[in-house]
Amino acid sequence: MKKKFIFILLFTFSFSIFANPTPPDEGMWLLQLLKEMNYADMKAKGLKLKPEQIYSVNQSSLKDAIVSFGGFCTGEMISSEGLILTNHHCGLGQIQFHSSTEKDYVTNGFWAMNKSEELPNKDLFATFIIRVEDVTKQVLEGADKNTSEESRKKIVADNIKKIGKKATENTHYGYEIKPMFYGGEYYMFITETFKDIRLVGAPHAAIGKFGGDTDNWMWPRHTGDFSLFRIYADKNGKPAEYSKDNVPFKPRHHFPISLKGIKKEDFTMVMGFPGRTQQYITSFAVKRIMDFSNPNKIKLRDNRLKIYDRYMRTSNKVRIQYVAKQASVANAWKKWIGEVKGLKRLRAVDKKEKLEMDFEKWTKSKPDNLQYQEALNNIKSAYQSTEKLFLANDYLSEAVFGIEILDFAYDIANTENVEKVKSVAETFFKDYYAPIDEEVMAYCLETYYKDIPSNLHPTFFTKVQNEYKGDFKKFAADVFKNSNLVSAEKFKKIIENPQDIEKDIVFELLNEFMKKMSSDVQPTMRKATADIELNQRTYVQGLRVMMKDKKFYPDANSTLRITYGKVNDYQPYDGGQYHFQTYLEGIMEKENMKDVYEDYAIPDKLKALYHAKDYGQYAEKGKLPVCFTASNHTTGGNSGSPVINGNGELIGTNFDRNWEGTMSDIMYDPDRCRNIAVDVRYTLFVIDKVAGAGHLVKEMTIVK
Numbered sequence: 274m275k276k277k278f279i280f281i282l283l284f285t286f287s288f289s290i291f292a293n294p295t296p297p298d299e300g301m302w303l304l305q306l307l308k309e310m311n312y313a314d315m316k317a318k319g320l321k322l323k324p325e326q327i328y329s330v331n332q333s334s335l336k337d338a339i340v341s342f343g344g345f346c347t348g349e350m351i352s353s354e355g356l357i358l359t360n361h362h363c364g365l366g367q368i369q370f371h372s373s374t375e376k377d378y379v380t381n382g383f384w385a386m387n388k389s390e391e392l393p394n395k396d397l398f399a400t401f402i403i404r405v406e407d408v409t410k411q412v413l414e415g416a417d418k419n420t421s422e423e424s425r426k427k428i429v430a431d432n433i434k435k436i437g438k439k440a441t442e443n444t445h446y447g448y449e450i451k452p453m454f455y456g457g458e459y460y461m462f463i464t465e466t467f468k469d470i471r472l473v474g475a476p477h478a479a480i481g482k483f484g485g486d487t488d489n490w491m492w493p494r495h496t497g498d499f500s501l502f503r504i505y506a507d508k509n510g511k512p513a514e515y516s517k518d519n520v521p522f523k524p525r526h527h528f529p530i531s532l533k534g535i536k537k538e539d540f541t542m543v544m545g546f547p548g549r550t551q552q553y554i555t556s557f558a559v560k561r562i563m564d565f566s567n568p569n570k571i572k573l574r575d576n577r578l579k580i581y582d583r584y585m586r587t588s589n590k591v592r593i594q595y596v597a598k599q600a601s602v603a604n605a606w607k608k609w610i611g612e613v614k615g616l617k618r619l620r621a622v623d624k625k626e627k628l629e630m631d632f633e634k635w636t637k638s639k640p641d642n643l644q645y646q647e648a649l650n651n652i653k654s655a656y657q658s659t660e661k662l663f664l665a666n667d668y669l670s671e672a673v674f675g676i677e678i679l680d681f682a683y684d685i686a687n688t689e690n691v692e693k694v695k696s697v698a699e700t701f702f703k704d705y706y707a708p709i710d711e712e713v714m715a716y717c718l719e720t721y722y723k724d725i726p727s728n729l730h731p732t733f734f735t736k737v738q739n740e741y742k743g744d745f746k747k748f749a750a751d752v753f754k755n756s757n758l759v760s761a762e763k764f765k766k767i768i769e770n771p772q773d774i775e776k777d778i779v780f781e782l783l784n785e786f787m788k789k790m791s792s793d794v795q796p797t798m799r800k801a802t803a804d805i806e807l808n809q810r811t812y813v814q815g816l817r818v819m820m821k822d823k824k825f826y827p828d829a830n831s832t833l834r835i836t837y838g839k840v841n842d843y844q845p846y847d848g849g850q851y852h853f854q855t856y857l858e859g860i861m862e863k864e865n866m867k868d869v870y871e872d873y874a875i876p877d878k879l880k881a882l883y884h885a886k887d888y889g890q891y892a893e894k895g896k897l898p899v900c901f902t903a904s905n906h907t908t909g910g911n912s913g914s915p916v917i918n919g920n921g922e923l924i925g926t927n928f929d930r931n932w933e934g935t936m937s938d939i940m941y942d943p944d945r946c947r948n949i950a951v952d953v954r955y956t957l958f959v960i961d962k963v964a965g966a967g968h969l970v971k972e973m974t975i976v977k
Contacts, residue, residue: 298838298904299941300826301547303453303460304328304336305405307835310824315837319540319919326921327835330404335921337525339544339833340399340504342913347545348399348502349915351530351923352972355504355522356473357399358956359913360928361481362604364500365597367394368475369704372593379593382477384964391471391503393515399470399504402833403446403463411436412450412459422807429456436461445511453827454817455810462832467522469505469515474966476500476959477876478596483860485872486603490611490932492851494900494949495860498928499956501969528915529974530953531922534893535840537853540919541903542837543927543948547829548910550938553813555649556625557656559939563616565660566667567609569724573671574606576716584709594704608935615936615945624940632812635819645815651808655801662794662801665729672717673786677701677710678758682783685774695768702761707753715749729793731785752778829908838904843947845933854952857883857897878963890977891958899955901925902947908938916950922976925950 302311308324327335342348346363350356361368365379371392372378385391416428437448440463447464475481480497488494505519506512513519551558581599585592616622629649636646674680681701685694722734722745741748756779757763767774774780817825842853861883863873882888888897903916907927916925927950930937934946961967 298836298943299906300824301550301829301834301836301906301908302826303405304544304833304835305407305460311835311837315540315542318837318839320542320837321919322921328405333525335526335528335544335917336402336833338528339915340401341546341831341833342399342502343397344400344831345548345910346912347910347914347927349544349913349923349926350504350524350527352527352969352974353523354972355506355524356527356969356972357470357502357504358915358923358926359500359502360926361475361496361498361500362600362928363913364472364475364502365600367392367397367472367502368500369593369597370394370700371472374590374593377589377593378475379596380478382475382481382964383472384474384966385472386966386968388503388521391473393469393471394502397470397502398466398468399502400447400464400466403465405833406440406461406463407458408436408450408461409458422803425456429459433459449832451830451832453830454813454825455806457810457814458827460832465512467504467506467512469513469519471503471505473501473503474960474964474969476964477879479875480879480959480963482600483872483875484863486600486607487870487872489603490607490929490935492902492931492947492949493855493859494929495855495857495863496900496928496951497955497959498951499926499959501960527974528917528921528923529976530957531918531920531924531976532890532954532957533977534898534954535854535901535918535924535952537840537842539840540837541840541905541924542835542917543903543905543907543911543914544833544835544917545907545911545914545927546831547834547836547908548831550829550908552828552937552939552941554625554939555652555656555812556622556629557653559616559621559625561656561660561663562939563613563622565664567613569664569667570671571606571609573668573675573717573720574602576720577675577713578603578606580709580712580716584706591706591709594706595709598704607932611932611935612939613936615933615942616939619936619940619942621936621940632815632819636815642815642818645811645818648808648812648815652805652812655804655808659798659801661726661729662798665725665790665794666798668721668725669786669790672721673783675717676714677705678707678714678753678756678779679783679786681705682758682777682779686780686783691768691771698761698764698768702764707759710759711749711753714752715746718749719745729789731782731789733782733785752782829910831910836906838906838948840901840903841947842902843931843933843945845931845945851902851931853902855899855901857888857899857955860899876963879959882962887962888958889962891954891961893954897955897958898952900949901952902931902949904943904946905948906937906941906946907948911948916948923953925953926956 305328307327312324338350340348342359342363346359348357348359351358368378412429412432414432416425433450437450440461441448447466449462450459452459476497483496504522506522508520510523581595585595636642684697688694688697737743737745737748753759756777757766758777758779840853842851844850860875864875867873891897907930911927914927915923916927918924927948929949931947937946957970961970
């Protein structure tokens with residue numbers, strides 16, 4: 274539901290084309306096609322498993338140990354009792370929810386010493402993939418090349434409902450049917466979703482968030498970015514709502530955990546649910562990202578982060594309330610900065626323009642190719658006609674909905690059930706501090722006013738200029754003074770008199786923005802994006818004909834994928850060489866700088882274990898491994914993904930990419946793009962030695 278309007282506009286601009294032959298280690302591949310497309314290459318690079326051990330419908334396989342964690346991260350099963358390993362930052366929202374000033378689990382960590390202490394989490398779910406089917410023929414039945422795009426969409430939507438219903442009726446399974454190659458192909462994912470997911474363990478913030486924003490997207494890295502949850506099911510092993518009578522789920526497969534260590538150029542693979550890539554967008558789209566979209570979004574988030582930081586330093590309560598929000602805002606902000614730098618360094622626009630010239634020559638080379646000839650010109654025209662509208666849409670997402678109270682108003686405006694509204698409000702106000710949001714509102718509205726053309730302004734901007742002399746701070750102060758949406762206490766008036774909600778000043782502001790978008794932005798963008806979708810599909814079809822010997826993979830779209838590569842170091846710049854492995858010694862080196870970088874403080878227990886060199890079975894030649902890099906092609910959504918060796922054993926948990934490689938969503942560079950993982954030996958060391966939760970390690974299958 275959330276931001277559905279914005280999502281539609283943004284998603285339709287995620288267009289992909291294939292700019293170059295696939296470099297080594299590039300690609301987010303569909304598991305069910307592995308045998309025909311990738312298996313020989315994977316085996317040559319060190320894979321020891323058979324294809325059916327990775328993906329199978331008829332027997333347990335690696336896919337049965339992978340879950341979509343909450344729909345935004347990946348998790349992996351690491352015990353026969355339903356234990357999930359994912360990232361600390363993936364579980365941070367739940368850790369925060371259970372925290373208070375009295376029980377500060379965000380800072381001090383949390384560990385359930387038995388199953389009765391594990392904490393339930395409202396609305397959290399874990400989804401397995403049961404099977405994947407190519408349903409392209411069924412989905413496109415009734416549509417041909419002469420069908421209009423509008424009619425095609427209706428035919429596709431109707432067919433998807435019929436196919437999904439037939440596939441899942443009389444079962445407890447769900448389904449998703451997703452387009453690949455911009456609607457050239459469709460695949461159905463049959464799913465099983467569990468809703469009783471309980472928090473089991475999370476390390477101290479100085480471990481799970483070690484390095485914080487200072488180290489985010491950077492290497493060398495020393496972050497113990499992991500948390501543990503457990504799936505509960507009914508007594509028959511089926512999904513069920515939370516109940517004290519539920520029992521730990523027994524997965525069809527769980528990963529054995531290797532303590533044997535890693536070495537340079539060891540084979541690795543990552544499985545998970547990568548969210549969204551634009552690996553193959555045209556030169557027109559890359560220019561827009563580099564010159565307009567990213568710089569403006571960076572500016573807006575930069576100032577929000579400064580406001581958050583200033584208030585978080587003044588109050589421990591506010592710090593707890595905003596720690597997850599700050600991390601979320603900072604994550605994309607820093608990524609976009611690195612992405613622009615990387616695209617410039619790779620000369621991405623030049624490379625894409627070269628492919629586009631080759632494509633245009635190819636379309637004229639013989640009569641059969643003429644059907645593809647107008648695709649690029651049509652895409653270019655659609656981008657040019659929406660330049661200012663796209664900017665306004667970016668600002669709707671980043672400036673308007675960067676204001677928490679407007680975001681909250683949007684959520685409850687789309688919620689008719691009063692009890693649901695109460696629930697949404699309770700969650701919202703628990704982690705809301707109005708003075709922060711008032712300052713953010715003043716900044717964001719003023720920036721929108723200055724940067725967006727006046728014909729796309731909401732009418733209340735005239736009021737700000739006339740009655741407030743352009744002083745957005747005074748205007749924001751009046752909004753927060755008069756609105757009933759700014760505190761839990763005042764919101765009770767809305768609950769008591771729901772009919773008054775549309776009269777609230779915050780709702781009036783929201784409605785003006787949405788009306789302006791609906792009248793002056795959305796219609797033109799809808800037509801332009803429909804044109805781009807149609808021509809993008811044609812373009813990709815043409816590329817696949819032109820480059821018939823190339824193995825094509827579809828962009829990430831939150832469906833189950835596998836990527837493979839090897840453990841490797843990298844050289845980010847001339848004279849700079851980064852080793853693939855970090856150790857506990859590096860944490861201690863950074864800890865010496867904690868007075869300058871507060872992100873480098875560490876718990877006393879970890880420090881004591883270091884000085885005693887008490888690493889147990891997790892050491893390697895007297896040193897404790899912490900993190901490592903590999904060349905797996907990953908993106909957002911792969912947070913929490915298992916990093917697996919050639920034997921199908923867990924060696925790490927993916928949690929980040931290097932800053933020099935953040936452009937990999939748009940253009941992959943095998944020399945610089947690296948995924949970053951927590952070494953599983955460090956994970957187990959923290960669980961066992963630091964937290965004293967060795968009972969959890971005993972659940973696991975350890976390979977030495």
